[in-house]
Amino acid sequence: MAQDRIRVFAPASVANVSCGFDVLGFPIESTGDTIEVSKTEEKGVFIEPITGIGELSTNPDKNVCGVVAKAMLKETNTQYGVSIKLTKGISPGSGLGSSAASSAGAAYAINKLIGEPFTEMQLVEFAMLGEALASGTPHADNVAPTILGGFVAIRSYGPLDIIKIPVPEHLYVAVIHPKIELRTELSRNILKKQVDLKTAIKQWGNIAGLISGLYEQNYELIGRSLNDYIIEPVRSLLIPGFNEITTAAKQAGGLGTGISGSGPSIFALCKGEENAVKASEAMARIAEEIKIPHETYVSTIAKQGCRII
Amino acid sequence: MAQDRIRVFAPASVANVSCGFDVLGFPIESTGDTIEVSKTEEKGVFIEPITGIGELSTNPDKNVCGVVAKAMLKETNTQYGVSIKLTKGISPGSGLGSSAASSAGAAYAINKLIGEPFTEMQLVEFAMLGEALASGTPHADNVAPTILGGFVAIRSYGPLDIIKIPVPEHLYVAVIHPKIELRTELSRNILKKQVDLKTAIKQWGNIAGLISGLYEQNYELIGRSLNDYIIEPVRSLLIPGFNEITTAAKQAGGLGTGISGSGPSIFALCKGEENAVKASEAMARIAEEIKIPHETYVSTIAKQGCRII
Numbered sequence: 001m002a003q004d005r006i007r008v009f010a011p012a013s014v015a016n017v018s019c020g021f022d023v024l025g026f027p028i029e030s031t032g033d034t035i036e037v038s039k040t041e042e043k044g045v046f047i048e049p050i051t052g053i054g055e056l057s058t059n060p061d062k063n064v065c066g067v068v069a070k071a072m073l074k075e076t077n078t079q080y081g082v083s084i085k086l087t088k089g090i091s092p093g094s095g096l097g098s099s100a101a102s103s104a105g106a107a108y109a110i111n112k113l114i115g116e117p118f119t120e121m122q123l124v125e126f127a128m129l130g131e132a133l134a135s136g137t138p139h140a141d142n143v144a145p146t147i148l149g150g151f152v153a154i155r156s157y158g159p160l161d162i163i164k165i166p167v168p169e170h171l172y173v174a175v176i177h178p179k180i181e182l183r184t185e186l187s188r189n190i191l192k193k194q195v196d197l198k199t200a201i202k203q204w205g206n207i208a209g210l211i212s213g214l215y216e217q218n219y220e221l222i223g224r225s226l227n228d229y230i231i232e233p234v235r236s237l238l239i240p241g242f243n244e245i246t247t248a249a250k251q252a253g254g255l256g257t258g259i260s261g262s263g264p265s266i267f268a269l270c271k272g273e274e275n276a277v278k279a280s281e282a283m284a285r286i287a288e289e290i291k292i293p294h295e296t297y298v299s300t301i302a303k304q305g306c307r308i309i
Numbered sequence: 310m311a312q313d314r315i316r317v318f319a320p321a322s323v324a325n326v327s328c329g330f331d332v333l334g335f336p337i338e339s340t341g342d343t344i345e346v347s348k349t350e351e352k353g354v355f356i357e358p359i360t361g362i363g364e365l366s367t368n369p370d371k372n373v374c375g376v377v378a379k380a381m382l383k384e385t386n387t388q389y390g391v392s393i394k395l396t397k398g399i400s401p402g403s404g405l406g407s408s409a410a411s412s413a414g415a416a417y418a419i420n421k422l423i424g425e426p427f428t429e430m431q432l433v434e435f436a437m438l439g440e441a442l443a444s445g446t447p448h449a450d451n452v453a454p455t456i457l458g459g460f461v462a463i464r465s466y467g468p469l470d471i472i473k474i475p476v477p478e479h480l481y482v483a484v485i486h487p488k489i490e491l492r493t494e495l496s497r498n499i500l501k502k503q504v505d506l507k508t509a510i511k512q513w514g515n516i517a518g519l520i521s522g523l524y525e526q527n528y529e530l531i532g533r534s535l536n537d538y539i540i541e542p543v544r545s546l547l548i549p550g551f552n553e554i555t556t557a558a559k560q561a562g563g564l565g566t567g568i569s570g571s572g573p574s575i576f577a578l579c580k581g582e583e584n585a586v587k588a589s590e591a592m593a594r595i596a597e598e599i600k601i602p603h604e605t606y607v608s609t610i611a612k613q614g615c616r617i618i
Contacts, residue, residue, distance in 0.1 A: 021513075023514045023517055024517070153518065155514045163521050165517075195506050203513060205331075206464060208474075209470065212462065221472065
């Protein structure tokens with residue numbers, strides 16, 4: 001039975017995953033947003049004062065949760081309103097799926113609140129409205145893993161076709177969030193609109209390798225496949241110490257590295273928690289050397305996405 | 310113990326496999342070349358008159374088997390020569406890995422003849438020398454599946470990293486070879502050297518879907534993933550009736566279609582032999598309508614590559 005109040009944890013996520021630009025993503029356990037939704041007698045969507053990290057609008061038309069909620073209530077012609085209390089655990093602009101966690105968490109929570117009329121795939125589509133508001137593009141590579149959990153591939157956007165890829169048992173991720181300003185839009189705009197066919201071929205060879213590595217639990221293959229010849233060479237220029245941080249992560253036991261989402265966060269996939277801890281420490285040491293405030297996370301690839309707490 | 314004479318069957322193969330341009334390939338059972346190699350007292354490589362389809366040079370420096378053989382004998386400093394008798398079952402210029410079958414078969418046979426000093430991966434590298442002679446590019450997406458068998462992905466050429474992908478039990482292929490002239494080189498030269506990033510993303514979404522579909526034995530996903538937005542729109546223009554043939558194959562039960570190698574052969578992946586037979590018949594009907602001589606094949610994805618016969 002539907003309740004009057006639902007509280008949901010929505011995990012942060014790593015999108016792109018090196019060779020999988022716009023196509024791959026996975027949620028991480030260690031951090032996320034909390035979204036509490038309550039029924040209100042008055043129809044409409046109300047955003048309560050937001051707590052936690054960052055400064056976000058409480059105008060429902062300018063808040064990703066608000067946009068998602070309005071669309072869901074409209075679609076179901078719900079005869080009551082919802083009030084949304086958002087506690088941000090993920091910094092906006094971190095590259096860790098901050099807007100996606102809020103969007104996905106809102107979609108997940110409201111669906112529960114109104115009696116679960118929607119499938120998970122529909123929730124992804126609603127959450128994509130939040131992404132469109134946040135970045136101008138309704139991308140799914142953060143919201144889909146945040147809702148579905150696990151390693152996720154977006155095969156196609158038209159129609160939306162989302163595939164769950166199995167996660168090897170000992171796969172961990174180390175993440176460093178260098179606290180520098182980096183706007184998603186800027187990070188997207190510096191990309192070249194054309195790529196060399198030869199380079200594109202290298203990229204899809206690597207994505208084939210990565211998907212195979214995940215199925216085979218072949219950690220070395222996963223590591224060898226984490227090459228991005230297209231996006232990383234451009235975007236990494238915006239991240240101070242990028243080469244030093246990724247080199248340190250690999251030397252400390254990381255299988256491979258990449259920019260998380262549009263950055264500035266950097267991730268390293270690792271075999272086992274111990275290697276992930278070492279990789280995160282090695283990344284942090286470089287950030288300290290170059291005096292960049294930062295935060296690190298060590299996590300499994302969260303098998304569960306949004307969940308009621 | 311090494312013998313004095315070895316006879317090998319080297320299967321035809323489908324490379325590119327739609328979204329996997331330059332990266333994916335698999336051998337087919339129904340047709341191939343036969344390569345017989347014998348030791349000769351005189352050092353050197355000798356090509357006997359070639360039988361079967363096509364007109365190929367018997368000059369060892371201009372014949373793919375000759376080039377492969379010379380490199381292998383040189384590398385091992387072998388103190389005798391080899392004589393190669395090639396029976397072509399695959400038409401050169403068919404897009405079915407004709408030069409690859411000869412190159413791979415020669416590499417496989419000579420390795421057996423000289424006591425198997427080389428690994429399968431080394432044989433792939435030797436066979437690539439034949440491909441370089443035939444097309445100017447040492448590509449591996451035909452020779453690797455022809456040697457290794459099964460569905461194969463080339464993750465990287467530098468260093469060469471070849472991955473075997475499992476083949477779903479009921480996966481069949483229907484192939485039509487429209488007998489029109491189409492030079493590999495021309496077919497390669499008409500490709501654009503640059504691709505839109507947006508299009509490249511669609512392509513690598515599909516390759517992720519295809520690899521996942523193969524692991525999951527998810528035939529529908531395999532079918533949905535067989536889209537090539539980059540190469541096929543250009544190359545298909547060189548193949549009369551391409552759209553009609555592929556549409557007919559899909560209507561007759563094909564999961565999805567693509568150009569085999571650089572064409573003009575067209576393949577349809579199918580679930581089950583019955584669907585593959587129907588797809589091949591449907592493709593043949595179109596070719597008959599437009600009066601193009603043709604040959605069709607129905608085959609499993611050969612799990613075994615080159616083999617002694």
